[in-house]
Amino acid sequence: MKMSAETVLEQAMPVLEMVDVSVKRSGRLILSNINLRILKGEFVGLVGPNGSGKSTLLLSILDLLNIQTGSIKILGHNPQSKRLHGKIGWVSQAASNLPRDIKITVQELVQLGTVTGKNMLKLYDKSRAKLVEEAIRMVDLQAVRDVDVSRLSGGQRQRAVIARALASDAEFIILDEPLVGIDRDSRNSLLQLLDNLCHDEGKTIFMVSHDLAAMRQTAHRMIFLEETIRYDGDTEHFPDLSGLAFLRGIEHVHGGTHTHSNHGKGEEQ
Numbered sequence: 337m338k339m340s341a342e343t344v345l346e347q348a349m350p351v352l353e354m355v356d357v358s359v360k361r362s363g364r365l366i367l368s369n370i371n372l373r374i375l376k377g378e379f380v381g382l383v384g385p386n387g388s389g390k391s392t393l394l395l396s397i398l399d400l401l402n403i404q405t406g407s408i409k410i411l412g413h414n415p416q417s418k419r420l421h422g423k424i425g426w427v428s429q430a431a432s433n434l435p436r437d438i439k440i441t442v443q444e445l446v447q448l449g450t451v452t453g454k455n456m457l458k459l460y461d462k463s464r465a466k467l468v469e470e471a472i473r474m475v476d477l478q479a480v481r482d483v484d485v486s487r488l489s490g491g492q493r494q495r496a497v498i499a500r501a502l503a504s505d506a507e508f509i510i511l512d513e514p515l516v517g518i519d520r521d522s523r524n525s526l527l528q529l530l531d532n533l534c535h536d537e538g539k540t541i542f543m544v545s546h547d548l549a550a551m552r553q554t555a556h557r558m559i560f561l562e563e564t565i566r567y568d569g570d571t572e573h574f575p576d577l578s579g580l581a582f583l584r585g586i587e588h589v590h591g592g593t594h595t596h597s598n599h600g601k602g603e604e605q
């Protein structure tokens with residue numbers, strides 16, 4: 337395939353580059369001094385306690401939150417650039433909590449992932465149909481493709497929203513807690529799928545999860561965030577619990593001391 341000069345340039349750029357980023361929400365500093373660079377084909381796991389700013393970090397990358405200081409570049413562009421349309425796939429936290437009153441089949445939901453500014457007015461074409469097929473197959477939902485999403489189990493719905501992001505054919509896929517509510521088998525096949533996307537298709541994945549075991553199994557690189565980045569390195573060298581306590585500057589890690597409960601969570605906390 338012939339690449340445009342712009343595409344060639346983008347390929348040479350880090351997929352994500354954040355320099356000295358800080359973010360305030362309601363006047364409170366949530367993120368400070370974030371310096372982060374993610375390269376094409378990396379699978380990066382983002383972990384940290386509840387309220388440590390993981391979703392905030394993703395929302396600022398997606399240009400859904402303003403940053404206070406610093407800069408963010410995606411494929412060399414500012415987050416608000418139209419050039420990024422269709423290049424970022426996003427599965428938001430609790431994305432599978434779709435409104436119950438919306439009547440939409442799995443196939444239709446996944447199809448929405450292929451809508452970009454460019455093709456919005458075009459009829460549903462063959463290449464898009466192929467992406468939808470492929471995405472549904474990847475998450476193993478062929479059997480329920482014509483079923484209304486409100487009738488699916490939590491895990492199936494989660495896979496459907498992931499398929500929507502996959503169908504976009506985006507090169508940078510950002511997932512916020514995609515494993516919540518998924519049974520072990522689906523979880524493993526999903527992780528395998530994400531891993532294949534990196535290795536075989538050169539996609540770049542940035543994923544938040546509380547499931548440390550799952551992250552260790554798949555991510556090449558781990559980031560531990562608590563207001564700022566406290567660990568960024570190989571998954572292999574990611575610290576154990578006492579090492580994490582050290583990173584957090586505390587002597588003991590108390591279980592279940594979360595002071596706020598913003599979202600439903602599963603697995604290791």
Ligand SMILES: Nc1ncnc2c1ncn2[C@@H]1O[C@H](COP(=O)(O)OP(=O)(O)OP(=O)(O)O)[C@@H](O)[C@H]1O
Nearest residue numbers: 361362366385386387388389390391392393598599
């Ligand atoms: N809309 C908002 N306005 C003001 N503060 C917010 C808002 N949303 C979140 N916060 C605060 O920002 C901080 C970081 O929240 P964020 O959702 O980024 O954390 P998180 O690491 O994703 O947590 P979790 O693991 O629970 O998803 C928390 O202290 C939270 O209370």
Ligand SMILES: [Mg+2]
Nearest residue numbers: 390391392429
């Ligand atoms: Mg979050």
